Amino acid sequence: MGDAGHQVVIAGGGPTGLMLAGELALGGVDVVIVERRTGQELVGQRAGGLHARTLEVLDQRGIVDRFLAEGQKGQFAGFAWLRLDISDLPTRYPYVLALPQARIERILAEWAAELKVPTLRGREVTGFTQDESGVDVALSDGTTLRSEYLVGCDGGRSVVRKSAGIDFPGWDATMSHILAEAELAEEPPWGLWRDEKGIRSFAKMEDGKRVRLMVTEREPGSRGEPSLGDLREALVAAWGTDYGVRDATSISRFTDMARQAAQYRSGRVLLAGVAAHVH
Incomplete structure (x- = not known):
């Protein structure tokens, strides 16, 4: 039809x-x-945020306030391994708006x-x-x-x-990272790290039970979806423990493929x- x-x-x-x-x-x-x-x-x-130019376009359409009401402003950005201060950008929105x-x-x-x-x-x-x-x-x-x-x-x-x-x-891809939302049996160190082991982070989620985490894999992963076993292996390689990760509601992988x-x-x-x- x-x-x-x-x-x-x-x-x-x-x-x-x-x-x-x-x-x-x-x-x-x-x-x-x-x-x-x-x-x-x-x-x-x-994706986890909106940059200045995107916010300017949303402003032109009269809907930027809808996003600002739900996001968190951060006046920094990254380039490669460098942290950049963008607070003096010539725009009404000199920041990154963190928003899932x-x-x-x-x-x-x-x-x-x-x-x-x-x-x-x-x-x-x-x-x-x-x-x-x-x-x-x-x-x-x-x-x-x-x-x-x-x-x-x-x-x-x-x-x-x-x-x-x-x-x-x-x-x-030359490197790959796993993103996950899961529960941990052991409390991890909270925050974000970038070092010779790659990118590692732990952040508490809104429900107070689950954790949003990211970890670089030792070797670039396959193109398929990662498993809980892959996540555990990457955590052990990066931290020496998997923190008892369990009950993952989502696990995904991203790479530096371009x-x-x-x-x-x-x-x-x-x-x-x-x-x-x-x-």
């Missing part, structure tokens, strides 16, 4: 897809988001909903064909959307990018966000 059509279909309802949808809606464009998650909930750790991605997405989703942007949940873009007048976008439920343009905001493993045949050159799409557009198909670059 086919859809009557939209001007733009956005694959992915994360921060990039939501922000783009809001921008297009403000311009009077008929846009729809296709998002694989059935809700806006986000499990585990992702889950909250960032929720605020953007509420804004997009206010602008009447529809979101098709529980579905994914699985492929497309395009011609001179538009794009037929195939969805995982067997339906097809017709649009003038398709924008892939569907992450580092972007189906849109791969289907468009766009190369993704770059560098493989890749950038060879082009951001192929005909009527475009890429944005992590679909276009990872670093």
Whole structure:
């Protein structure tokens, strides 16, 4: 079955897809988001803050106060291993606003909903064909959307990018880190460290039971999702103990892999966000 059509279909309802949808809606464009998650909930750790230029753009859209009300300001940033003081930047927002991605997405989703942007949940873009007048976008439920343009905001493993045949050159990972939210049987040292063992941190979570932690692995991990065993091994290598880590509600891995799409557009198909670059 086919859809009557939209001007733009956005694959992915994360921060990039939501922000783009809001921008297009403000311009009077008929846009729809296709998002694989059935809700806006986000499990585990992702991005953790907003920088000055992003806050300036959100201010231009009249929604920056929504983010400021929920975040924490920090007048520092990092470059490589250096800590930079950004308190004198020539901006109204000379700081990093610490705010979990889950909250960032929720605020953007509420804004997009206010602008009447529809979101098709529980579905994914699985492929497309395009011609001179538009794009037929195939969805995982067997339906097809017709649009003038398709924008892939569907992450580092972007189906849109791969289907468009766009190369993704770059560098493989030389180090990897594990992020987790879990309970610990032993109390760890609280804080953040960067040294010859990599990055290590422990922070208490809002519920007072779980801990948000990060640790560099001794050897770069595989591309698959890390296990509780991987986390324990990394903790022992870094600290000499795993602190009795247990009951992890989320475990993920990120690396220093860097890749950038060879082009951001192929005909009527475009890429944005992590679909276009990872670093």
